[in-house]
Amino acid sequence: MAPDQPRPVSILLDCDPGHDDAVAILLALGSPQVRLLGISTCFGNCAVEDATRNAQRVLALAGRADVPVAVGAAGPLVGDVALGNYVHGVSGLDGPPLPEPAADPVAEDAVAFLRHRLLEAAEPVTLVVTGPMTNAGRLLRDHPEVADRIAEVVFMGGSTERGNHTPTAEFNTYADPEALDVVLRSGVQVRMVGLNLTHQALATPEVVERMRAIPTGIGRTCAAWMGFFGDSYHRLWEFDSPPVHDPCTIAALVDPEVIEWREAFVAVELDGTWTRGTTVVDLHRRYPDQPVNAQVAVRLDADRYWDLVIDALHRLGDAP
Ligand code: RIB
Ligand code: CA
DSSP, rough: OOOSSOOOOOEEEEESSSHHHHHEEEEEEEETTTEEEEEEEEEESHHHHHHHHHHHHHHHHHHHHTSSSEBOOSSSSSSOOOOHHHOOTTTTTTOOOOOSSSSOOSSSSSHHHHHHHHHSSSSSSEEEEOOEEEHHHHHHHHHHHGGEEEEEEEEOOOOOOOOOOSSSSOOHHHOHHHHHHHHHHHHOEEEEHHHHHTOOBOOOOOHHHHHHTSSHHHHHHHHHHHHHHHHHHHHHHHOSOOOOHHHHHHHHHHHHTTEEEEEEEEEEOSTTTTTTTEEEEETTHHHHTOOOHHHEEEEOOOHHHHHHHHHHHHHHHHOO
């Protein structure tokens, strides 16, 4: 880092790779503004065993098997397991062949791993969550003493508008609404990156061509991932180009200007017959007695976003 550059933001990434989680991992690894301390995995796009293997394969692809990976929750705090293989394929990261994992997961489970990394860090760490909130919810429920070691939770989930997994609920918040409720009530600073934002992060043919033009295996792999992911989004939700959700959380830490935020009271529905997992985002203070508890992403500078992603992929080069 140049001497006048701010120190990198230290992060722990809790994820369910997943094509867009995989790009988020590469964005974090390829951005000098971010220091990835470790990854914890969660059920979501696929079973947690598959999400763990996928995270390790992405790290092997980037030549970063040194990044520790901890295995997390196989299901939500309450209720049934919802999986997203219908979007991400049988493996959870279908598409091009990937290197085999080059290391084993750490012996600790995700909650113990996150707790230890937070307590041993010299200063508070940013917790980025791009899958169901289960690991973070369990961490804050069972170990509230770590709350002041978390600089903020930046999560991809929910929406100020409609859902995707159900007409009103986004997948990550649908998969474990109780865990999100714990985090929203914890007093930890929260930034929410919902579908209303990530649907501005479309991997258009021009973006995919920029990925493909990167003369490395990483560039070709990301372009191929967009192909599979794009086919799913066209088949399921009639998108012409897929919204690449999860890297938006990392981009906000790489370049604070890339996203515009609004403060709001945010709640998650736990009981609705048709609306369980829906986020209620009060952008206009219609519940004046409810406290503001989150910053909500509302506008993306898509050109800057994709420049950040492409620059990071270039910086990674090819695994040694
Ligand atoms: O609804 C989109 C979110 O659910 C993304 O994080 C995607 O990876 C899945 O986890
Ligand atoms: Ca995800």
